[in-house]
Amino acid sequence: MAKVCITDAVPEAGLDGLRAAGHEIVSWAGEQPPTRAELLNQVRGADAVLSVLTDGVDDELLDAAGRQLKVVANIAAGFNNIDLETCKRRGIVVTATPGVLFESTADTAFGLLLMTTRRFGQAERLVRAGTPWRYRTTFMLGRAIQSMTIGLIGAGQIGTAMARRCKAFGMQIAYAAEHPMKSAARDELAAVGLPLDELIATSDVISLHCPLTPETRHILNAERLAAMKQGAYVINTARGACIDEKALAEALKSGHLAGAGLDVYEHEPEIDADLLEMENVVLLPHLGSATAETRTKMTGLAVANVVAVLEGKPAVTPVPGF
Incomplete structure (x- = not known):
């Protein structure tokens, strides 16, 4: 059983794949998004992180997570919030959610x-x-x-x-x-x-x-x-x-x-x-993909990426180069 950290609120239905795989889910439960300090504490000990585009995934966050971190699954089509070179150097797979939004x-x-x-x-x-x-x-x-x-x-x-x-x-x-x-x-x-x-x-x-x-x-x-x-x-x-x-x-x-x-x-x-x-x-307040159906699909695709990587399989939608 792996520890999977979800950095902010997501549609619950999108997490069914994690539950079926039996992984430990650590979700952010605050009414507001986490501060940077709260985010760093949230990811400690995670084997996988489901991130959103407001999370800066850099050396600081990866250090906080620890050496066991295997995959960062961004719940977004883009990935400009992630330091790809640092993740690649550390052997961490990075995925995104194209094709559903x-x-x-x-x-x-x-x-x-x-x-x-x-x-x-x-x-x-x-x-x-x-x-x-x-x-x-x-x-x-x-x-x-x-x-x-x-x-x-x-x-x-x-x-x-x-x-x-x-x-x-x-x-x-x-x-x-x-x-x-x-x-x-x-x-x-x-x-x-x-x-x-x-x-x-x-x-x-x-x-x-x-x-x-x-x-x-x-x-x-x-x-x-x-x-x-x-x-x-x-x-x-x-x-x-x-x-x-x-x-x-x-x-x-x-x-x-x-x-x-x-x-x-x-x-x-x-x-x-x-x-x-x-x-x-x-x-508008960044509502581009904000339908219940689309955000659930995005979360589900990020989950599918996490489950695949944790099982030693190729990610479903890896970022190019991973």
């Missing part, structure tokens, strides 16, 4: 698109504030997305799922050739691959679906934001640091960009103060 995350991205272009977020706040209103033909006019071009930075599973939603609503699909779409999906959606800077300059909406890497950190920087079309929109359900948040706020304040819909932030959970004050910005 793309539909729910694309739903979130498309929801942000509609909320931003049609001003639904602003309108809902107006009603809740008790502000007097009446129907008028000029009242709170938004923008129709039909015939707009959406430019995808990242056209993998999530980006492609977003493209399908946009195509169904009459949008033209383009993607950064540096982050390509599979040929079958490209043909199905009549999608056009463009060099990144051309994509940014010609799209009405830029939607980010790329992983956070050294190459994609601030991929939307001040220069590229300035190169976007006047009145364009930005949607981000990827990672906050893919955008220079302060530069985005400036582009919105100046009126160069018409709006932004954000689910992730550069210094999450902190958000640039200017963005909080803007009516043309929709802000």
